Amino acid sequence: MARFTFLSTSIEPERALLVGVEWRTNAWPVERSLDELERLAGTAGAEVVGRLTQRLERPVPKSFIGSGKVQELKDLVSRLDVDVVIFDDDLTPAQQSHLEKTIGEPTKIIDRTALILDIFGLHAKTREGRLQVQLAQLQYLLPRLRGMWSHLAKEQTRGGIGSRFGQGESQLEVDRRLIRNRISALRRELKELEKRREVQSKHRVKSDAFRVALAGYTNAGKSTLLNTLTGAGVLSEDKLFATLDPTTRSYVLPGGRSITITDTVGFIQKLPHGLVEAFKSTLSEVRGADLILKVVDVADEDRERHLEAVDRVLEEIGAGERPSLTVYNKADLLDAHELETLRVRMPQAVFFSARTALGLEQLLDRLAAEAAASDRLISAEVPYREGSLMKVVREQGQVLSEEYLEDRMRIVAKVPERIAARLQRYAVE
Numbered sequence: 001m002a003r004f005t006f007l008s009t010s011i012e013p014e015r016a017l018l019v020g021v022e023w024r025t026n027a028w029p030v031e032r033s034l035d036e037l038e039r040l041a042g043t044a045g046a047e048v049v050g051r052l053t054q055r056l057e058r059p060v061p062k063s064f065i066g067s068g069k070v071q072e073l074k075d076l077v078s079r080l081d082v083d084v085v086i087f088d089d090d091l092t093p094a095q096q097s098h099l100e101k102t103i104g105e106p107t108k109i110i111d112r113t114a115l116i117l118d119i120f121g122l123h124a125k126t127r128e129g130r131l132q133v134q135l136a137q138l139q140y141l142l143p144r145l146r147g148m149w150s151h152l153a154k155e156q157t158r159g160g161i162g163s164r165f166g167q168g169e170s171q172l173e174v175d176r177r178l179i180r181n182r183i184s185a186l187r188r189e190l191k192e193l194e195k196r197r198e199v200q201s202k203h204r205v206k207s208d209a210f211r212v213a214l215a216g217y218t219n220a221g222k223s224t225l226l227n228t229l230t231g232a233g234v235l236s237e238d239k240l241f242a243t244l245d246p247t248t249r250s251y252v253l254p255g256g257r258s259i260t261i262t263d264t265v266g267f268i269q270k271l272p273h274g275l276v277e278a279f280k281s282t283l284s285e286v287r288g289a290d291l292i293l294k295v296v297d298v299a300d301e302d303r304e305r306h307l308e309a310v311d312r313v314l315e316e317i318g319a320g321e322r323p324s325l326t327v328y329n330k331a332d333l334l335d336a337h338e339l340e341t342l343r344v345r346m347p348q349a350v351f352f353s354a355r356t357a358l359g360l361e362q363l364l365d366r367l368a369a370e371a372a373a374s375d376r377l378i379s380a381e382v383p384y385r386e387g388s389l390m391k392v393v394r395e396q397g398q399v400l401s402e403e404y405l406e407d408r409m410r411i412v413a414k415v416p417e418r419i420a421a422r423l424q425r426y427a428v429e
Helices: 030-043 067-080 093-103 112-123 127-148 150-157 167-206 222-230 273-278 280-287 303-316 336-345 360-372 387-396 417-426
Strands: 014-022 046-055 084-087 108-111 210-216 247-252 258-263 291-297 324-329 376-383 398-404 408-415
Touching (some): 067 093, 112 127, 127 167, 127 273, 210 222, 210 303, 210 360, 273 280, 291 360, 387 417, 408 417
Parallel strands (some): 210 258, 291 324
Antiparallel strands (some): 398 408
């Protein structure tokens, strides 16, 4: 028999209870939405031990859910020893405060936005990513400060010594001012980083490379696709929001044309507006792309809803009108009959597996076709001193014929409009 009892030093996961509401206007069934919320909770390190749902026409102003459900929630929290209750919809500060008082300490009450902000805080690696997450977190926190100082505000109502100083309100105002100042400082710093990003983006434009941006629902396989094509080595895990920071890599298509491919943050249904605002400089890579590859997990039964969520965010950031190509990833998980049925239904889409490279040839053919779609046919006599221009012509276009003259080269080529403009001074009939 051992003399000592060893205590575990591993961190116990928090026990979470999920709460969802079935609205009449729900785009998603409540159980499917809670399935996704459970995956988000797991990504944040929590263990889901129960669910509670209710059907409502509209939120109850005081408590979001009905009073009977609040009592049911309180009983479940006690019975299941719950550490945190996660609501699938946004709570107002007043609703959150009321629920915290009713359920009682130490159980935390948070909503979907707070959970996503927490995950972003875990996964942001670059300075810009951390600043963007901090900005969104502070904007979320600001209207919720009052409840945090309620214990001091109560002292004022008791009268007597100390009640005349208004310490609760004073501390509240101090904290609000500090947070507003920090928000202003973060915005200034992000503005500077955005200027640098614009310079880098302009440099890529000047390089004349065709720019492709990957956009898609989180965990659709964007990072795996980038790794398969370019060997980028971007973190690729079966977790929601595994990667947040944009990564750009160059790639040479089989015909010899160079393109750049940028992986960006994944999207999700009910993506907090504050996060979209905070990440606008990052998402500018999508707005400035020549082609957006919308990556969809074809094996997910909610794939069409995922695509709708991606389209909504693209509209929100001003990229809804950019040329796009839908790539249904993870095609290796479908049987041959399912795959053929979907191909017939969606002839314009590409079916691909980033894991096995199934459909890689078709994807590259479509990328080459999209890159060449706006090419212009031009005849020119280019002086030999313009070697760098001819290098760009060969990398970004297709030389159909060439003839070497005494001091210049006569070519007929199909090139992007940007390069055609540079060749125009040497154009001939």
